[in-house]
Amino acid sequence: MYTKTVFLKDTGADTEERTRQVYSVFIDLIRNHNLQDQVQVVRVADIGIYNQGIVIEILPDNVLYANVKEEDFSRIIDTTIKESKVIEDLLYKKPSKQLRIVLRNCGRINPESIEDYIAKGGYLALKKVLLEMTPDAVIEEMKKSGLRGRGGAGYPTWLKWKFTRQVTAEQKYVICNADEGDPGAYMDRSVLEGDPHSVVEGLIIAAYTIGASRGYFYIRAEYPLAVERIRLAISQAYEYGLLGKSILGTDFDFDIEIRLGAGAFVCGEETALIASIEGKRGTPRPRPPYPSVKGLWDKPTAINNVETLANVPYIILEGADNFAKIGTATSKGTKVFALTGKVKNSGLVEVPMGITLREIVYDIGGGTISGKPIKAVQTGGPSGGVVPEEYLDTPVDYENLQKLGSIMGSGGMIVMDEDDCMVDIARFYLGFCVDESCGKCAPCRIGGFQMLKVLERIASGKGKSADISLLKRIAFAMQKASLCGLGQTAANPVLSTLRYFENEYKEHIDERYCRAAKCVELLNYTIIQEKCKRCTVCVNQCPVKAIAGSRETGFSINVDTCIKCGRCFEVCKFKAIARK
Amino acid sequence: MEKLTPQKLEQLHKQKKQQQGNLIRVGMSSCGIAAGAQQVYSVLKEEVSKRGLPVSVEKCGCLGMCYAEPLVEVQVEGVPTVIYGKVNPEVALKILEKHVVSKMLVNDYIFTFQVE
Known part of the structure; x- marks a missing residue:
């Protein structure tokens, strides 16, 4: 068995070949030291660090070196591998890291097993709330945490719950808004699919706090897997006595039902969502009265987003003070973003509030795929706006993004480069x-x-x-x-x-000019005869056969047939196609 | 299943928390499945039971690295726990052969990401 593991990756070059070369140099050295039976060296596909030359990580010491030169290898073997000592000048401080609260269990547990969730401390927050806390104490705790709605508007969660709790009514409701619909955003889907019980637990705590005995999951029908896993999670929770009558042996009763959204984006708006659950056409109505006073079937209703609810068990268990330590003055905790567009590592990232957009896009996202400079980052989906490159150093929170003319929104983040108009x-x-x-x-x-x-x-x-x-x-x-x-x-x-x-x-x-060459009607393609080698690559590639001529007389593009797809421009090796 | 009481919940938590064992997790959220995780999962399940390997294969949610799906996390005693990305059925078999059986990590497919 190996006593040490060395992860190796050349992050400077994009080619795997470089890493292979470095790898063989390193492995030869290991053999020279006769360490091949104690140390295993592994080529890594992605080490989470970009453009820092050769990166070496040594386990179990957890030492990370970056910008390593080949001449440093012997030092590393002598000092760190043989003697487990750290070489200070090579040491790399890990870049701004992600912090996982909402996604704490995503990918770490089997989402179809309630016992996996319980193993990670699941439903212990519910137990604490039911046994040790009054609803007012929960509201106080949420207030201290500073948690704000993650659906987009950033309304303080405690205030929403307080208003709903204040109203006296024989029936109240809680709703989980899982009608995520912004183009490019799928944070809520991943939470529902990866850790459904955390959202269910959050909803039960919300119900206890405001005094509701019924709750609804409003999930869009386009998320069949999320629906399936939430359905399973709810049935497991019933089976284990975490839903239904006298939850955990207390006198608190609560039932949850699922409602499917039929595909209308506007149903993510709370009053339209309520209308949709009531079986009416999903259109909004003027507010006030707010749902906290007159919501579902005119009863007080608290509507919270998936991500907001997933934060709740964490806050209860870890304490509001620990949660409030994370983030900026007005925005506490973390935010999950769906990083997409022209970024190298598209996916979900969860970062503490106050991190800059540049850190998200470059340190976590790895920069653009094309290597071209970033033009802007779009946040907040169709309700948001673009943040141009020069403002990427702004710390992310609700207020800052608003000042820039965008919004936090639900968490879509689309990276755009020069090719975007x-x-x-x-x-x-x-x-x-x-x-x-x-x-x-x-x-x-x-x-x-x-x-x-x-x-x-x-x-x-x-x-x-x-x-x-x-x-x-x-x-x-x-x-x-x-x-x-x-x-x-x-x-x-x-x-x-x-x-x-x-x-x-x-x-x-x-x-009549589009610098990104996106607006096709403003473009014209012509062949520059002086540069054209008459290789006919463009002729063969043209999908509509708009390029005519012969090797003897040269070629030209027929403007009437051309659909301006740009294929000829891309395939010409001699840059003989002009795009204007 | 008997309904849980606060004490039983606590017990279950403690009991489950300690359970450790060799484990392979396949990211089976929409992003993983779209990238071919279902096939990887089936191949792993089938091969592990056919050869009687001392490891359980389970589904899990999305780790966030959607660009590297399908993701397979392998926890085997005596080998550092790693996450393999862009796994296809062929690589999955290699993981079983090298990582699970011979306790050696597989080159070129490990994705590490820096999370607290």
């Missing part, structure tokens, strides 16, 4: 909201549609110089007059791209 991005998000508008109020129904028409006009090169002020005017009206969050925020992506990238809009309008 801001007009196109605005059009995409607005298009999404126009599709999803329920049509109940005119500002959202008409305003969104008209804005989209203007954006389409700009993207197709028919924009007018007055269009920018027109966009701003409609956006303002939508913000002020729409009934619900969807309409009030639908214009945000447009306003935010205008705020930082107005020059790109102007280029589209005045010069």
Whole structure:
């Protein structure tokens, strides 16, 4: 059996070959020292550190060296491997790390086994709440923790619970909002699929606190696996006496039912969600009265997001003070982001509030796939906006993102590089909201549609110089007059791209030019005859046979047939295709 | 199953917490399944029972490294616990052969990520 393990990876080069070379050098040295039976050297695919040269991690010492040169290998073997001593000058401080509270059990337990969850301390928070805490004490604890709603708006959870608790009614409800629908966001899905019991436990604690005896999971039907696992988790909880009559032998009764969302984005809005559970058409209604006073079937109702509820058992068990230590002055704890777009390591990251966007994108995400510089990061989905490169050092919290014209939102984070056109991005998000508008109020129904028409006009090169002020005017009206969050925020992506990238809009309008080469109607492809070697690669690759000619006379692109797909531009080795 | 009381919950927690053993976990959330985890899981399950290997194969949720799915975590006594990424059925068999049987780590598929 080996006594030491050496992980090895060349993080500077993208090729596996470099790591292989380094590996053979290292292994030869190990053999020279006759250590091959005690030490195993392993090539690692990803060591979680990027662009730091050769990285070596030694177990069980847990020593991490970066920017190691081949001439350092002997030192490492003599000092760290043979004598278990650390070489200070090579030591690497681990980059800003993730901190897992919500995802504490995701990937660590079998989500289909309640006993796995109990092994990790599951339902002990519920036990503590039921046996040792009054509802007011729970609210006090939540207040101390500073937990705010993770669905997007960031409303303090304790306040929501307090308001719902204050109202006297013979029946109250709690709802878990699992109608996650932002493009590119799937944090809640992963929590429901990876650790369903934590959300169930959070919901039971919420019910106890506000005095509800019934609860609902509102999950979108597009998440069949999440639905299946929540269903299983609920039935297991009933079986173990953690749901139903006299939970854990106390006099607290609570039942949960599942309701499936039928695919409308607006049903993530709390009043529309309530209407949907009631069997009505899922459209929002004016607030107040807020659901905490008049919610489901006109009874006081507390609606919390999946991620918010998953935080609750942790806060109860670990204490509000420990939770409140994490984060910034106004935003406590962690946030899960779904990091997607042009980033190398797309996936879920959970980070303490106050970390910068740059740390998330570069240190955890590994930078862009293309290696091109980042242009902006989109947060908050269709209700959010873009944060341009120069603001990436802003610490992430609710207030800071709002100041930048974006929002925290539910946690979608899309990385964009130079190949992304801001007009196109605005059009995409607005298009999404126009599709999803329920049509109940005119500002959202008409305003969104008209804005989209203007954006389409700009993207197709028919924009007018007055269009920018027109966009701003409609956006303002939508913000002020729409009934619900969807309409009030639908214009945000447009306003935010205008705020930082107005020059790109102007280029589209005045010069009919799209610098990212995304707006196809503004592009024209031509063959530069002087550079063309007449190799016919483009001719063969053209999907619509728009390139005609012969090797003798040369080739040209037929503008009428060309669909501007850009295939010829990509395949030409001689850069003989001009894209303008 | 008998309904839990506070004492029994506590007991169950303590009892389950101590259970340790050789374990292979396959990330079986939507992201993993989309990348082919179901096949990897089936191959591992089948091979382990066919050869009677001293390891249990279980499902787990998403670790977050969706770019490296399917992910397979291997905890075997005497070998550091590691997570293998981009695992296909072929690599899965190699993991069983090398990691579980010969107690040697498999090159080129380990993904470590820095989490507290």
